[in-house]
Amino acid sequence: MTAPRTRRPARSTDAPLRALGYVRVSTDGQVDSGAGLDAQRAALTAEAARQGFEVEIVTDAGLSAATLNRPALAEALDRLDRGEADVLIASKLDRVSRSVRDFAGLLDRAQRNGWRIVLLDLGDTSTPAGEMTANIIASAAQYERRLIGQRTREGLAAKRAQGVRLGRPGGIPADVLRRIVEAHDGGATLVAIATALTADGVPTARGGARWYPSTVRAALGSQDAAALRASA
Template identity: 70%
Template sequence: MTAPRRRRRSRSADAPVRAIGYVRVSTGGQVESGAGLDAQRAALVERADREGWDLEVVADEGLSAKTVDDRPELVAALARLDAGDADVLVAAKLDRVSRSVADFARLLERASTRGWRLVLLDLGVDTSTPAGEFVANTIANSAQYERRLIGQRTREGLAAKRAQGVRLGRPSSLPSDVVARIVREHAAGASLRGLATTLTAEDVPTAQGGVRWYPSTVRAVLHSQQAADLAPTT
């Protein structure tokens, strides 16, 4: 059930709109250069000047957190908006606020029920209008759809390569004598489990430096390119 819309604190009709501008960069290099933050701040100040807003800018610097809850300055800004201490959250780009459709949808619902506005400059969106809210939802869902399509194409491409016999993943880094031994002893009748037990007991490291072998680990070696290269040619 949708929460009831919270009433805002009464204010003078001629009081300026109180806006919190939110900027974020995700890498230390961007923080040091200042380029990303400066560009975002300039865009927010320009919009605030045009609208006559009373603007305060807050920043999460060097954070690549995926959700709203992992960004402390944004969390604090949202609490102030919910409490009626500010009227608008404005960001230069949607991905500065959220990259998750579910997260962004919750943010839109929160703005609606608590009575504050979300403005995204790159989309020309202002959620105080039905059209603005519709556009925000549509673009967020489109972005998620595109990410899922990319994921599906990647999986299909990998499946096609496997079907063609292309070996994928990190190559084995086992010494050639260990590979030769596994191939030789398995050909002589040693089981996968027996080989795994013996190699573990002898403290032979796995390809990734592990200390324990499993039947699946031995099977992977037998199907590796190293093992194939040891096969005699005719």
């Protein structure tokens, strides 16, 4: 069902456009180093200055772009719909979405509610040429990602069938991994598990102080977690 069009509040034509600069990284290493986030912030701030935007940076750290279900992005989209900002700006298409369907929905949402999406690697997607280019790039990226995923799954399955242990040693103590598995199997969300581990001061596999949903997901997908469930 299509969401109703939002009526945007009137603004002076002389006022600068208000931009929400969206930055995202998906791995704990990128979050801890800050390199990926800092580079994106710098690029967006520079582009906003060039175009005369008033910019506010919003951040999703340690979250993938597989879906649009990310706190900072969801809030930014709601603010854009309400007319509290005029432009969503990001450094690359894959910072916002890796799904053709989701991105097409975003383009439609922006058009219906009177805001724009500007991607530094593609330009202004509000123009017909920009929209076409963005959709082509998104389609190609999704196709390539699915091919890589299929080949990876087939290769991993073959190695597992040969009894090969895959990846690095887990690095998570058995009692912590058991806690994660039991909490998840009991219905706890990834966010709830990560929050509880961080609050209890449990270090991550790399010795970090903060757990993220992606960290918990990786632990649940490990061979150690599979073995733990099998032995239960």
